[in-house]
Amino acid sequence: MSLEPDALSADNHRTCTPTQRRGGAFIERQGRTLIDFSANDYLGLSTHPELAQVMAEAALEYGTGSTGSRLVSGDRAITHHLEAELAASMGAESALVFNSGYQMNVSLIPAIVGKGDLVIADKFVHASLIDGIRLSGAKLLRYRHNDMGHLEARLQSAKHSFSRVLIVTESVFSMEGDSAPISELIALKSMYNCELLIDEAHAWGVFGPNGMGLIAKEGVQNQCDYITATFGKSAGSAGAFVACSKERKNQLINTCRGFIYSTALPLPVIAVNRAALTKIKSMNCERETLIQTADQIRNTLSTAGFQTRGNSPIIPIILGENRTVLEAQSKLALAGCNVIAMRPPTVPDGEARLRIVITTHHTQAHIQTLIEAL
Ligand SMILES: Cc1ncc(COP(=O)(O)O)c(C=O)c1O
Known part of the structure; x- marks a missing residue:
């Protein structure tokens, strides 16, 4: 049929x-x-008529491309507006926009950890996170999917050998459709004094107050070091962002190779992402x-x-x-x-x-x- x-x-x-x-x-x-x-x-936002209209009008206003990396000619006020709106919506100090979730994950992780550091990741995290970890040169250990006992055992055995440890997980898993135990992750992160990166690609727009994700649902945004999400899913568009502290954002701007060495998103995409954020919240x-x-x-x-x-x-x-x-x-x-x-x-x-x-x-x-x- x-x-x-x-x-x-x-x-x-x-x-x-x-x-x-x-x-x-x-x-x-x-x-x-x-x-x-x-x-x-x-x-269903990828075909929403109002968003299509925003994109068309923005193309007439700004042109089709951003003309360069944000550190060269691609930085515009509209992108700063989007980042400020994202930070406020996520309950974070700041946000930084990337060209896609994949590009963000492969460049973000190497900007956080490197050789001599340890990353402990859920067994089912997305390929982009694994690729970022591999590129960073940090040692990678996996824990059984959503198994906090196994994660804790990993943290326990690593605590004297590594000065910097990053836990990496998704909040909603793309192939399982299930969710991570956010509050237990936060508790372990603070108990073992390490950093936590949670990819909300499949939760952002779908869960939490105003759709701002599972971390917002738990009200623990300021306890997660890096919250990432993409505009390619619920926003029906393209691009991605990390919500983090101002200090971390400044460090990323100067060290994230995928941010520094890539032409910024076209401004009509930035415009539609602002409109999609407002729409998602409603x-x-x-x-x-x-x-x-x-x-x-x-x-x-x-x-x-x-x-x-x-x-x-x-x-x-x-x-x-x-x-x-x-x-x-x-x-x-x-x-x-x-x-x-x-x-x-x-x-x-x-x-x-x-x-x-x-x-x-x-x-x-x-x-x-x-x-x-x-
Ligand atoms: C958990 C997760 N992170 C990141 C990505 C990549 O995002 P993007 O499609 O914006 O590159 C995906 C895409 O499937 C994903 O499932």
Whole structure:
């Protein structure tokens, strides 16, 4: 079955034209229009007409490019406004904008730690964090996913050998859809006097007061040294930021190679990120519905015997073998649903899975189509 955009039911809150909607809940694959359950566009902002308008107007006002690195010609008042708004929204002293989450993570970590230091990271952290740690030259130890006992054992055994230790985790894990125990991480960080970096890529926009993430939900922003997030997911745009102290920001500006040696984001992207931040903060109602809908789907699937995980709009269904998950992906595509099969090394061996992502674009009709197809 292949759904056309006009099949959108009335309960979709969007009022875009059909062309705009096509990019929202739908995706073109091999000449067919499928309902998309793969995009990280949790709040549907990538096709929001007001944001598209902001971007178009900003392109006419500022031009299309930033013309250079922030340290050369790419620094403008609008970027400082965005950083001030992010800092205030995150309850942090300051914020620094990067071109993407990947670029930020690979350059941020080498600016924090180096040879002779230790990084202890959750076993399931994103490739960009691992690449940043490798690039830093620091020693890397992993702890079992969300296992605070294992993290503490690692901290205990390392405390006399390393003067600088950085704990790295995500708050919502991209392949598991589950969340890290933030308050326990904060407690361990302060007990062992080390630094903590939490990547909120998949939580920012979705959780916490005004969507400002799981750390804000716990009210411990000023106890986490580096809070990072990307505009590529809930904001529906591009770019990323770290929220941290003023002192740390100043140090990053002068040491982060990905910040220093790359052309800054186009100013229309900065403009749309400011508008997306305002929009995200106003969407508490949509966030609540999104989480409830994802929980209901998870319950329906586990009642039907599927092995699901998580507590976020990311719903993995663990199928085990690569062949099984690829067959499931093809079956879903034939039924009109685009769901991506995630296989090792992106996920652990023997844990190949379908990764279903629910967004505010999805209607009950879309979800029904997915559940029937599974
Ligand atoms: C946890 C995490 N951090 C960082 C990134 C990279 O962000 P970006 O897509 O903005 O490069 C991703 C992307 O999937 C991610 O899942």
